[in-house]
Amino acid sequence: MKHLIRLVLVVVLLSSVLAACKPAEAQTIKIGHLVALTGGNATWGQSENNALKMIVDDINKAGGINGKQIEIIAYDSRADKLEAVNVVKRMVEQDKVVAIIGPGQSGVANAVREVVNSAKVPLIATTATNPTVTVQDDGSVVPYTFRVCFIDPFQGTVAAQFAMRDLNFKKAGILYDIGDEYSQYLAKYFTEAFEKGGGTITANEAFRTGELDFRAQLGKIKDTNPEIIFIPTMNKEAALASKQARDLGITAVLMGGDGWGSPDVFELSGGAIEGGYFVNIAALEDPTIQDFITAYEEKYNAEPVLPNPLMAYDAMMWLADALKRTNGEGGEALAKALEQTKDLQVLTGKLTVDAATHNPLNKPAVIQQAKDGKFIYVKTFVTE
């Protein structure tokens, strides 16, 4: 007993002495990466994390930010909102990151919005396309959230306009996930744009997250004979829906959003996804990113799962540029620097930020088609 107490005292004393000679922190700039490394979105998340590590290595080798090295602190969000809130609190308060890259999901981004805002830590969402991530309901911009991708109204409009102008369709059916805000809002924007262009929505059906069988809903859609069915979901539901639609003998063209762009949809759908179109943020064929793809394949021995790696890459270039201007300082100065970025050369083109919305201007969208087990580049859309 006495020995124990003595031991305790000695160790406590010893360690307090040791703590006094704690090493001076190396001069690094910490950047948080909020990413889904596990869970349904892991394919993209892991690729995103890889790409981010790649560019940070490059930046650090080239001397870092005005001589300071960048350190990435990545935490898994599992694409779970509550988990993400905890993780961001930890990044902000424990790890003292100056900025956060990610997440890739609008729901998660909305969940952590207030946390980063009150901590004054800028966050650059990679593929969170819902407008509310950066703009509040009353139209005012959220001071500390930014994004590098386009937004859903644009994506929905692109999909609707492509269906009408390029494919000449006038009747569309919709199947969406009511439990997922990304899906719900994309369906809404598609409907608005399609109806504005003079088309009709013949059927608007929904299912709940986690469900596997959509044949009842698809059967109803089939009865209304649409020429195209818009399925704004992630790869899992897209694969299931396309398979079940073909099983039911539906011949209409299928179309989706950037959630489709995972190479496993071909296998998962048993090839039923063939011929479907979808809107994406970038395509593998894009000539400007070929160097990146080669480098990525060399390093990780796998193809990057687009578009997340590109977006993380762009976000980091944007952030590095802003940090250079603030000389590594975060907070309000960094937010300001991010906001004022203009004509910055990033991987996918030139980046100019709209200060009123914190969205990139002139961000193109590409239309891709699933063909012969591959995503084929069809067309590029640019906003005015």
Added chain:
Amino acid sequence: MEYAQAIFTNSAIYIIATMGLAIFTGYTGLFSLGHAAFMAIGGYAAAILTYFFGWPLLPALVISVIASVLVSFAIGYPTLRVKLRSDYFAIATLGFGEAVRVLFENLPLTQGARGLPGIEKLAGPLNTAFLMVITIWLCRNFLRSNYGRKIIAIGQDPVAAEMIGIKLLPNQMLSLAISAAFAGLSGGLLAHYITFIQPSIFNMDLSSLITAGVVCGGMGSLTGPFVAIALFIVIPELFRGLALWRLVLYGVLLVVIINFRPKGLFGHEEINFKNAPKLFWITGLTVGLTVATSFFNGYSNYWGRLPALGVAALLGLAVTFGANYLGKGIIWVLGRVNPPVGGFFHRISEGLYLRLKSALTPVKRQERWAVKSNGRITAATAGQPVLDVNGLTKRFGGVVAVNDLSFCVYPGEIHGLIGPNGSGKTTVFNLISGVYPVSGGGIKFNGDLITGKAPTAIVLGGISRTFQNIRLFGNMTVLQNVQTALHTTSDYTLTEAFLQWPWGVRPTEERLYQESLKLLEEVGLADLKDRVANTLPYGLQRKLEIARALALNPGLLLLDEPAAGMNPKESLDLVDLIRYIHKSRGITIILIEHHMDVVMSICDRLTVLNFGSKIAEGTPNDIQNNPLVLEAYLGDKVEYAAAS
């Protein structure tokens, strides 16, 4: 520091919900797998009020509590009314949880899957901590009241609880409502702390987290779930690097705890001086781990991994032991300061309390006490039978357990009901006390037909009983067992119970205490009043059961084999006890017994059953000499009968 605050607030919010669930699942043993739904209802109610209507937090939280309580009635009444077994109930709540989420996904007001983003951050560490303390205080008060005892009793043995007149449905609904109320409060706080609300937050993972907290912490305790849920929130934060494996560990932990330590951390006990060291070990370990990990993170780059790990481990150990000894020191000091009962400080505070009480108690209430403590008067008209069983029949499927049985029991009698095993004696008791519905015939008690009445109504009407296989509230103390049975004479309201209102609760509880002590003295258990009931020897458990039955002040007492399993000395004791009770209380007793010496020495009259039918009735002497009985029942005991 803010990060620590965040973890603390998170834990506090979950603790509020868990305290509520501890009252429901922990004490009634019914599993709720949809408890997150109550959090969702509370969260949305509060969030809608502050978000759309600009209400302040507190009134919004009140509404969210009310909303979840109302919903709990709607879900609790149908499911609890039919006495679903726990599996059905669990699946029903699982469905309820999903259904509530579906509603929130679809309703326009709740804005679908997107929910309400950007709720004002009104909940912080301070008000959450305050509400958590209030929650724990309220829960503790409730459990220490008459209302709480009823729920605890139901959880330990629903049948026994019914047999002392506790209605299951209203009490189970009450406990569900309480748990829903705190879940609602917790949901409201959660929404205003994380500043958004969406249906997807309230999934089954959340429900099972708080359920697991209650189980791992220990059923029948508030301390245990409190500690467990705090650990569940804090420990994963320390090991974020382990990512998914921590969920695996959490599942494994459930299996291990339930298999090897089913009581959990603090099963059926609250924190006290004796078990506090357990808590210090847990806290010490957690703090030690925290210190060790943060030390390792800080120094591993500087000193290299191994030395840093070594020092971190040592430091962690030191902190663990340090915290442990610190805790023990505090307990030691507290033990010194805490005034023993009867000590100087105690006397002064008691004196003050008594003076305050008499000065402040409204006159009306004093009158109410006077009336209540008189107890029930059961007057029986002379000559009329106390119990009149007429043509009683009970069939289980094709088996006739009781066949056209008629007999009368007269006031002041000790009536024996005997017969070979399986002759239907206990079934007769179950029919009298309303546990089984009768298939035919009628039973009159003091002239009123009681067949078809609810068991609780029959008990409260003046027939109480004991059981063949003892059914005590095993985890309660001896005293509490009797106190629980005195529930009908308690007169304070639920609100008073929650507040432990000194002028409502305390005098009544004191009276209940004295009355139970008197009852225990009657059966000779007063010295053992603080023992946990199931640690008593068998014979004493029987006596306790009799004391509990007497607490209801019955006019008719049904004793089902009170001497079963007793040695001759104990049976003699028991005979004395029964005689004494019979004489001092003047009550009528029906006795089922196999010990012939007991039966023959104390019964005034006997009814003999065989295969569910009456084969003889009369005084012990008549029965001993009745050839039919000798042949059908006594059989090999003929010699004994002849010898006596």
Added chain:
Amino acid sequence: MILQTIITGLSIGSIYALMAVGYSLVFSVLNFSNFAHGAVITLGAYVAWAVMTQFFHMPFLPALIVSMLGAGVIAFLVERIAYSTLRHRRAPSLYLMISAMGVAIALQNVLYATIGANLYALPPVFTKDSIQLGTAVISRMDIFAFVFSIIAIALLTVVLNYTKVGTAIRAASHDSEMVSVLGVNLDMLVAVLFLLAGSLGGMAGVFMGVKYMVYPSMGWITNKAYIGAVIGGLGSLPGAVVGGILLGLLESIVSVTVIGGVHLSTYRDVFSFGILALLLIVRPTGLFGRYVEEKL
């Protein structure tokens, strides 16, 4: 349209039924809700995925058998590790239920932590899948799964009714204590029980894998099967089949119903739950459940 709805409902319902049978089988003897059944189903699907696409490249039927065996063994191991101690101690059924929950959480997350969250497809069994039936379409796989489920359940009934082990299981479902007193090795019996329940679960998992896909949280769907089993009456095999199929039919009918402009498809779970609640109120033991009076 109506025909198509019924076909879809039957196809979903038969999977529910297959899951519900395994769940109900365990319940009938051990009297507790085996919430780990979903995890066993998931692991069964992963076994099929492993032998079909990763190693051996087995064709469908052998793979089905292997994964049925695999899932059976897993169910047996789960019993040994998580339930047998409790069973021997005669712990209340609540404890077994909690243990099962723990197993479910642990197993699902072991999958996440090792194989990962990726989605996998099992190779299709038929190349040309759908058959035209007038206006409706039916998929060959559905017919195949339906027929196989019926055969499996029929076989199980035969085993239960005409073999010694089956008789013992049925006897144990009435009074397991009595059976053990009579000299039947209850541990052995429970092992057989879990093998049977597990292999039925494995079969359900494989069919799900082929019809839909394989992923760690696919066991979620068993919640529906539990509801089906309760509708049919826990512990009753015909009840589980009827309950599962009824629930499937109800879901697909609700999915295509529109009342006053509101699509009921998104309210589907409210209906599943509503019918469960209604049934529990009207007939607490389900359609085929037996009522046991407790002995005092």
